[in-house]
Amino acid sequence: GEDGLRFQVDMVAAAREGGLRLIGPNSMGVVNLHAAMGMTTNAALEAPGLIPGPFSVISQSGTALGALLSRGQARGFGFSKLLSIGNESDLSVGEVVDFLVDDPDTGAILLFLETLRRAEDLALAARRAYAAGKPVIAYKIGRSDAGQQMAVSHSGALAGPDAAATAFFRHHGIVRVDTLEALLETPNLVSGLKPATGRRAAVMTTTGGGAAMVVDRLGLTGVDFAVPPASVVTRLEGLGIRVGGSPVIDVTMAGARPDVYGPVLADLLTDTGNDVVICVVGSSAQFRPDVAVQPIIEQGGGDKPLAVFCVPEAGDSLKALAVHA
Amino acid sequence: GEDGLRFQVDMVAAAREGGLRLIGPNSMGVVNLHAAMGMTTNAALEAPGLIPGPFSVISQSGTALGALLSRGQARGFGFSKLLSIGNESDLSVGEVVDFLVDDPDTGAILLFLETLRRAEDLALAARRAYAAGKPVIAYKIGRSDAGQQMAVSHSGALAGPDAAATAFFRHHGIVRVDTLEALLETPNLVSGLKPATGRRAAVMTTTGGGAAMVVDRLGLTGVDFAVPPASVVTRLEGLGIRVGGSPVIDVTMAGARPDVYGPVLADLLTDTGNDVVICVVGSSAQFRPDVAVQPIIEQGGGDKPLAVFCVPEAGDSLKALAVHA
Known part of the structure; x- marks a missing residue:
């Protein structure tokens, strides 16, 4: 009063x-x-x-x-x-x-x-x-x-x-x-980054269904999807994977291979054709953190925003990602 | 092909x-x-x-x-x-x-x-x-x-x-x-309920700040907020709590008392002036599940939809609520 x-x-x-x-x-x-x-x-x-x-x-x-x-x-x-x-x-x-x-x-x-x-x-x-x-x-x-x-x-x-x-x-x-x-x-x-100048998102995934959810949601916010750089197209062609026709880079068919995931992610993070990289991680987030979560942790914290969506429940991976961000 | x-x-x-x-x-x-x-x-x-x-x-x-x-x-x-x-x-x-x-x-x-x-x-x-x-x-x-x-x-x-x-x-x-x-x-x-015929929500809370978040979000969806029934107004007046001026029934000032929470919730669930009851639970969801979570579990599963939002992280309470729903 x-x-x-x-x-x-x-x-x-x-x-x-x-x-x-x-x-x-x-x-x-x-x-x-x-x-x-x-x-x-x-x-x-x-x-x-x-x-x-x-x-x-x-x-x-x-x-x-x-x-x-x-x-x-x-x-x-x-x-x-x-x-x-x-x-x-x-x-x-x-x-x-x-x-x-x-x-x-x-x-x-x-x-x-x-x-x-x-x-x-x-x-x-x-x-x-x-x-x-x-x-x-x-x-x-x-x-x-x-x-x-x-x-x-x-x-x-x-x-x-x-x-x-x-x-x-x-x-x-x-x-x-x-x-x-x-x-x-x-x-x-x-954290530590200036706001992105553009709105071109590169989406990399180990699950087509999970990426479809993320792309659908992102589409509603009006982001643009980045074209994959030539280095990624070539790298994946060598493994029999064709990318470019879809808004995402789907490495599922390469199998659970950190030696594929890491280099593709590195290419995307240095590519000037996108402003943000989004990783969609499937069941490996729960059972095989070495496949995708570990390369993401190793390469995060650079000059470009790197977002991660773990499709399954994956508390340990989320904690590891948070601590190392 | x-x-x-x-x-x-x-x-x-x-x-x-x-x-x-x-x-x-x-x-x-x-x-x-x-x-x-x-x-x-x-x-x-x-x-x-x-x-x-x-x-x-x-x-x-x-x-x-x-x-x-x-x-x-x-x-x-x-x-x-x-x-x-x-x-x-x-x-x-x-x-x-x-x-x-x-x-x-x-x-x-x-x-x-x-x-x-x-x-x-x-x-x-x-x-x-x-x-x-x-x-x-x-x-x-x-x-x-x-x-x-x-x-x-x-x-x-x-x-x-x-x-x-x-x-x-x-x-x-x-x-x-x-x-x-x-x-x-x-x-x-x-589950087990026909779609509600109206969109009048009664909101009960043990935290003013938590309820403010929920009401703000609900307001965006266009629900109407129900006027508390006379029985609840009288019951809380006896404890020195005035309700009616705000869209929520805030029992915070009654202290952590299951013997207050239970009867107020029961009144709301039988009141014909609302179509759904929403309980916002504060830190008691984490530390004192007997205060609000237990009465909610006991009274849930009736003829009226009963929604719960636990403001803090409260995994055990969420599991208990899910199992007993």
Whole structure:
């Protein structure tokens, strides 16, 4: 109520006078995995066995922070600093992003947002992050009317039209994702990379049926499919495999051979005819990680985004891929 | 080629003469979990420890069948009969659906489709399944141009416009889903139930932030949010919780109390003011399954669809929910 708000304003003023900055109210705490430091009221943030890594998270929802942490942990995702920012009476999301741009333990910054408060702070910080090569990736709710209403009642902030948020993110180089899961899948894909200049995807697969699913989905997003380079066409012709007529490079007929998979993948990663390489891995992800998963791990982390979809359930392979990304 | 096709036609004719029906070509096999019978060339279909259950699958892609099996197994999903149908030179998807309508071990029928062949068979069988109260749920690729092209080259079938497929499914009471994961999540939700007559959702939560995510997503699909019944309003008023102003019933402030959760859920499930109940479960799904997950398990399986979203990673709770659905 009004008394609470007056108390909040007084408290922030008093803290400022004393040279302190405040996080909250409604913060569930702060965790620094590299310093093994945690101050939190959220059970999930106390989970043992968390893996330190390059990804820092700022969340306006404490629950979402806990969810990201527990889901990320299950797939070997490495976290750096985690902040439940609360209602931003003093420190804003943008100010913390700005701080993380200079943090050597932070390689990418993940945001869970219910609303945009003090957007000018965030705009400036996002541009600094972009210049520093640290991707800022945001999942923001409030896309539907019901979601906006809910965000307002939950965080007390005013919500603007969602299209404005999309435009804001795009303008300031922030990657917007559409699901909570994508907030965990995107960082490894774009970390350390500038946004791709084109939208030509090369798809390599060990399963025709699995690739058909991926191509169908990608087609809906409007990507272009890259023509395979001559080196790949020749290499596979030698094994009796014809490629080029389909949007994918299907090496299934070569059998389960890492000595085929690795060189084809290397050709695609150096080919200037595509902007991103997507590997679809079939049952070998589950039973024979040496066939495709191992070459992918060895060759990932270069100058080009390399995405992987394991068609079967393959927790161990996903963890190995996450750790080595 | 042409010789192969002639051979196929001859083989089907010979089999028919001898009173046999054929599956394939390009089938990866057939598995019957209740009879512990498996004939397959797909490694995933040989996975030990598969759980028998009420859900049968027919897939035009062997890879997709393996993926559904391994992913379903990881979450405690129970399968009945699994068929890699191949190119349907003899037995069609529709004919097998028709057979499964009369199979006492099949409660719902899941389809992975790359194309619609002999759609009239499927139309008739789907209508019989509907009358028998067995949901037919389909994931069909070929939604994008690239996906259609791919489906054609992979299955050899002609692909029609995707909007026609959507209309076909709707007309014959087949539930179409948009992701492979949804093919595993929908059966437990709709099994044994007729399609809901309305689209009023009651949302109950133990986490405001988690519910905000769910409501935001639901809002995009155009559901209506149900007004809580008087019984729930009164019950929660007694605990100092006001509901009604927001689209959700948030019991967080009651603390972690199964004796509050159970009765509120029971009220919602019997309330005629909603058509589906959605439970959003926070960190208790991970650490205190007795609080919300247990009451949900006890009260699920009734006359109304009951959906659950566990916000954190909570594999054990998801498995428990799947097994008891």
